[in-house]
Amino acid sequence: MQRQRFMAAACAVAACIGTAAAQPAPLPTMASRDGRHALMVDGAPYLMLGIQANNSTNYPAMLPRLWPMVQRLHANTVEIPVAWEQIEPAEGRFDFSYLDALLPQARQAGVRLVLLWFGTWKNTSPGYVPAWVKTDNARFPRMRTPDGKAHYALSPHGANTLAADRKAFVALMRYLRDKDPQHTVIMVQPENEVGVYQQNRDFSVEANRLFAQAIPADLAKRTGKSGSWAQAFGKAADTFFNAWYTARYIDQIAAAGQREKDLPMYVNAAVGDPFGTPALSGGASGGPDWGVMDVWKVAAPHIDLMAPDLYGRDPKGYVKFLDHYARPDNALMVPETGNAADFARFLWPALGKGAIGWAPFGFDDTGYANYPLGAKALDDATLDAFAVKYALMAPQARGWARLAYANPTWGSTKGLEPAQQRQVMGRWQVDAIYEEWQFGDRTSPWLKSDPVPTAGQPVGGLAVIQIAPDQFLAVGSDARLKVSLAAPKGSEQGTILRVEEGSIDDTGRFTPIRVWNGDQTDYGLNFTQPTMLRITMGTFRG
Numbered sequence: 001m002q003r004q005r006f007m008a009a010a011c012a013v014a015a016c017i018g019t020a021a022a023q024p025a026p027l028p029t030m031a032s033r034d035g036r037h038a039l040m041v042d043g044a045p046y047l048m049l050g051i052q053a054n055n056s057t058n059y060p061a062m063l064p065r066l067w068p069m070v071q072r073l074h075a076n077t078v079e080i081p082v083a084w085e086q087i088e089p090a091e092g093r094f095d096f097s098y099l100d101a102l103l104p105q106a107r108q109a110g111v112r113l114v115l116l117w118f119g120t121w122k123n124t125s126p127g128y129v130p131a132w133v134k135t136d137n138a139r140f141p142r143m144r145t146p147d148g149k150a151h152y153a154l155s156p157h158g159a160n161t162l163a164a165d166r167k168a169f170v171a172l173m174r175y176l177r178d179k180d181p182q183h184t185v186i187m188v189q190p191e192n193e194v195g196v197y198q199q200n201r202d203f204s205v206e207a208n209r210l211f212a213q214a215i216p217a218d219l220a221k222r223t224g225k226s227g228s229w230a231q232a233f234g235k236a237a238d239t240f241f242n243a244w245y246t247a248r249y250i251d252q253i254a255a256a257g258q259r260e261k262d263l264p265m266y267v268n269a270a271v272g273d274p275f276g277t278p279a280l281s282g283g284a285s286g287g288p289d290w291g292v293m294d295v296w297k298v299a300a301p302h303i304d305l306m307a308p309d310l311y312g313r314d315p316k317g318y319v320k321f322l323d324h325y326a327r328p329d330n331a332l333m334v335p336e337t338g339n340a341a342d343f344a345r346f347l348w349p350a351l352g353k354g355a356i357g358w359a360p361f362g363f364d365d366t367g368y369a370n371y372p373l374g375a376k377a378l379d380d381a382t383l384d385a386f387a388v389k390y391a392l393m394a395p396q397a398r399g400w401a402r403l404a405y406a407n408p409t410w411g412s413t414k415g416l417e418p419a420q421q422r423q424v425m426g427r428w429q430v431d432a433i434y435e436e437w438q439f440g441d442r443t444s445p446w447l448k449s450d451p452v453p454t455a456g457q458p459v460g461g462l463a464v465i466q467i468a469p470d471q472f473l474a475v476g477s478d479a480r481l482k483v484s485l486a487a488p489k490g491s492e493q494g495t496i497l498r499v500e501e502g503s504i505d506d507t508g509r510f511t512p513i514r515v516w517n518g519d520q521t522d523y524g525l526n527f528t529q530p531t532m533l534r535i536t537m538g539t540f541r542g
Contacts, residue, residue: 471536
């Protein structure tokens with residue numbers, strides 16, 4: 001009887017395990033709360049520590065040159081293209097052999113994927129459309145120049161192009177629905193760096209007819225504008241017009257794909273000048289640059305977020321773009337950034353602005369380098385600049401994402417204006433300081449020292465989460481952090497109660513490995529190498 005009871009209990013446990021195992025994994029989703037955002041993967045916040053493969057790594061024979069780089073950099077996510085010409089070389093005939101290789105290899109490597117759909121647009125070009133689309137401009141029209149000549153870019157007013165692109169994208173999403181129940185693919189980017197260069201819109205007969213009409217009612221409501229496009233937006237009318245119809249085109253593709261598998265979808269922007277006039281600051285006209293984000297929000301409701309591709313090395317411009325895209329109605333993500341060593345420091349302010357993901361471009365061993373946008377070569381120094389930061393964050397990415405979704409964050413990097421290196425968080429003032437030795441203060445008249453080894457070098461940054469009224473979690477490298485009372489009352493003074501070096505688990509629970517004190521805290525908290533600290537503050541009265 002006892003054996004029978006044991007066997008019955010064992011069978012019941014096995015049945016429960018089997019039932020649990022049979023439950024489908026929850027779909028990745030985007031979540032928003034109190035102006036903060038999270039990418040939910042497997043039902044919990046997820047921080048993408050990504051790398052993007054080069055454009056032509058999307059073939060089975062190239063994949064072995066990708067995975068060692070993933071491991072070398074400690075990335076948890078790979079962004080990689082899927083080309084329309086690749087999966088539909090002949091109209092109506094689909095070939096998913098590349099994805100048949102990609103998905104199981106990604107699972108074996110222990111990483112998630114973001115698929116980049118290179119369809120009608122890849123950096124504004126139709127380079128990745130099938131040959132049967134490229135060569136039939138009667139059926140698949142290109143934009144027209146003001147004098148009526150064919151332009152290089154396909155028109156967002158081409159109904160046949162939209163229908164064909166949408167059909168191929170739906171086939172891709174249906175494949176993911178059927179072949180990826182694990183949700184190895186966590187996001188999809190429909191199209192790539194959309195819009196156009198050399199002119200601001202299509203000048204075809206159809207485009208000119210639409211341009212002369214009143215702006216759509218939904219857009220008028222959002223912007224407070226009215227009348228024709230020229231009346232509503234003046235000098236920027238062409239760009240706003242192109243943004244609207246490009247966004248509507250892509251939204252229809254995204255919506256159709258999400259009906260097959262409802263994954264989060266985003267669009268990336270070939271950006272202009274972060275300090276320029278909105279919609280007149282350069283970049284690809286019609287794409288989701290910061291000046292036309294409100295247009296995209298109305299025109300493309302099935303797009304979960306807009307994201308900037310950032311290849312500028314100026315920290316002021318870089319952080320300004322982060323500010324433009326980190327909005328209560330838009331989650332911050334940097335899907336492309338340079339892979340030269342000096343870009344590695346920008347991980348910290350991106351995290352401090354609440355980014356759900358960050359990915360340098362061109363990290364594989366296929367021999368391509370996009371210098372001067374990125375590195376001349378992927379030597380050890382370049383790889384280490386990124387790897388040491390990812391190595392710290394990768395085991396803690398889930399916990400960081402969870403805490404950043406629930407609490408205020410702030411970030412900094414060397415080279416910003418002094419006012420940008422200080423933030424008030426609750427009753428505390430947080431300061432980022434650069435080019436200090438660990439001992440002393442360079443402003444001290446009694447303590448003379450040589451410049452630090454990183455003086456003048458593009459390194460250093462910090463990211464901070466206020467996890468309680470008097471407690472902070474901080475990560476960074478090549479920086480000094482100070483915390484003080486923002487507005488002391490009377491004789492009240494702030495003081496460090498405890499500084500602990502350690503790490504967080506997937507739930508955000510902190511485990512210390514040692515306590516900092518004495519020399520390690522007397523002149524500020526010095527992040528000479530990537531480090532995580534928990535800082536607890538308190539007050540006393542003089």
